[in-house]
Amino acid sequence: MSYEMVHTFGFSVYFVFFLLFLWTRRIPRTNSGSGWWAISISFALLARLSLILLIPTNDVRLIVSIYAAINILEKPFLLTGLCRFLNLDAKWRWFWLTAALAEAWLLIAWVADVSPFVRNVGYSVVNAGFMFWMAWASYKNRSEIPRWLLPVAVASAAMGIHWLCGPVLIELYPSWFKNGFLLGTVLVLLQYMSLLAATLSQFQKRLLDAEAKALDMAFLDPLTGLNNKRYMNTLFDHALLLATRPHHMVAIFYIDLDNFKPINDTAGHHVGDEVLKAIAGRIKAIVRSTDICARVGGDEFIVIGTQLENEAQAFEVAKKLLSQMMQQVQVGESQYMLGASIGISLYPHHARDLSELIQCADSAMYQVKRNGKSGYEIYKAQTDAAPMQEQLAH
Numbered sequence: 001m002s003y004e005m006v007h008t009f010g011f012s013v014y015f016v017f018f019l020l021f022l023w024t025r026r027i028p029r030t031n032s033g034s035g036w037w038a039i040s041i042s043f044a045l046l047a048r049l050s051l052i053l054l055i056p057t058n059d060v061r062l063i064v065s066i067y068a069a070i071n072i073l074e075k076p077f078l079l080t081g082l083c084r085f086l087n088l089d090a091k092w093r094w095f096w097l098t099a100a101l102a103e104a105w106l107l108i109a110w111v112a113d114v115s116p117f118v119r120n121v122g123y124s125v126v127n128a129g130f131m132f133w134m135a136w137a138s139y140k141n142r143s144e145i146p147r148w149l150l151p152v153a154v155a156s157a158a159m160g161i162h163w164l165c166g167p168v169l170i171e172l173y174p175s176w177f178k179n180g181f182l183l184g185t186v187l188v189l190l191q192y193m194s195l196l197a198a199t200l201s202q203f204q205k206r207l208l209d210a211e212a213k214a215l216d217m218a219f220l221d222p223l224t225g226l227n228n229k230r231y232m233n234t235l236f237d238h239a240l241l242l243a244t245r246p247h248h249m250v251a252i253f254y255i256d257l258d259n260f261k262p263i264n265d266t267a268g269h270h271v272g273d274e275v276l277k278a279i280a281g282r283i284k285a286i287v288r289s290t291d292i293c294a295r296v297g298g299d300e301f302i303v304i305g306t307q308l309e310n311e312a313q314a315f316e317v318a319k320k321l322l323s324q325m326m327q328q329v330q331v332g333e334s335q336y337m338l339g340a341s342i343g344i345s346l347y348p349h350h351a352r353d354l355s356e357l358i359q360c361a362d363s364a365m366y367q368v369k370r371n372g373k374s375g376y377e378i379y380k381a382q383t384d385a386a387p388m389q390e391q392l393a394h
């Protein structure tokens with residue numbers, strides 16, 4: 001393979017990556033690292049272009065010096081991109097200072113006509129240093145973007161070794177010059193490919209996180225983390241699928257806390273919030289994983305108990321719920337006593353539709369309140385007819 005082919009290959013590959021990073025930068029919400037990498041690879045690209053253009057001069061000293069001077073500028077941009085990408089608090093000015101020293105060294109080597117070996121060692125060591133720093137920083141932060149920062153670290157470390165060994169190999173085997181360029185191109189390709197994959201992977205992670213958050217907001221009560229009323233309907237349909245076996249029933253427990261308002265009034269709303277969170281945690285802890293727990297109002301909760309076989313089991317659940325609600329809730333140094341009025345309705349006995357079942361459970365809960373609070377009752381159609389009408393009239 002001729003030098004022209006090697007450099008044309010390198011130039012073309014870099015150009016494609018330059019376009020890809022530029023495109024990635026334009027996608028809203030992608031990390032600014034890709035913009036810096038578009039700049040860094042454009043310097044690698046310019047360096048290759050200078051080689052293609054200068055090869056006809058046959059002036060090796062001129063060709064190598066100009067290539068090195070442009071190529072060294074790729075590295076501070078590359079490292080700055082990584083710092084931006086990973087939000088690293090690195091001292092960027094050291095990258096630029098080191099790059100400036102390398103440029104100064106190339107100028108001195110040119111003016112003083114330093115031997116090619118010494119000149120190459122000087123600037124290759126700087127490049128290797130940059131690459132090892134890149135490898136170290138990517139390796140150290142590999143958990144940020146699992147799967148993709150490790151290849152960046154490996155490719156960068158390989159590049160570092162490549163730069164360190166380059167001058168010696170060229171000195172011993174001058175034909176290595178061309179192979180070295182080819183190997184360097186492949187390593188740069190791997191490095192930028194992993195960076196691009198890391199950028200897209202981070203972008204995907206952000207989208208998935210945002211989607212999960214949006215779903216949480218749509219389906220969960222932000223204070224307690226229980227389901228909200230809107231989502232309960234969907235979950236209820238799922239619960240009915242589990243109740244298709246003969247003798248299976250679903251129970252709706254409408255829980256209204258007793259004496260909650262005084263906590264808000266005396267200790268403040270924030271303490272009330274903590275109490276609600278603690279209560280939600282208790283409810284969640286005692287029901288089955290297939291049961292549905294939702295907060296449907298200020299101090300009102302609904303539990304949908306699934307896969308119950310008889311009324312007695314529903315009473316068992318209500319008893320457990322009530323005993324949890326009757327226990328003191330500790331917030332900071334203070335303890336608060338509550339209680340709960342729990343109304344129960346059963347599917348399919350009292351109704352088949354969730355809103356009707358909730359209405360039945362709600363009316364049973366009011367019966368408990370009327371009877372002096374802190375207890376549970378199952379819906380009784382006849383006795384509740386009057387209060388229900390009364391409620392509707394309001």
Ligand SMILES: Nc1nc2c(ncn2[C@@H]2O[C@H](COP(=O)(O)OP(=O)(O)OP(=O)(O)O)[C@@H](O)[C@H]2O)c(=O)[nH]1
Pocket residue numbers: 223256257258259260261262264268269270271272273276297298299
């Ligand atoms: N801390 C807090 N309070 C809330 C929230 N939403 C509603 N509330 C309050 O919860 C209280 C509920 O009122 P009630 O059910 O009448 O209070 P209660 O003392 O339990 O009354 P009984 O049910 O008759 O025992 C009201 O004072 C609401 O302002 C909330 O998100 N956080």
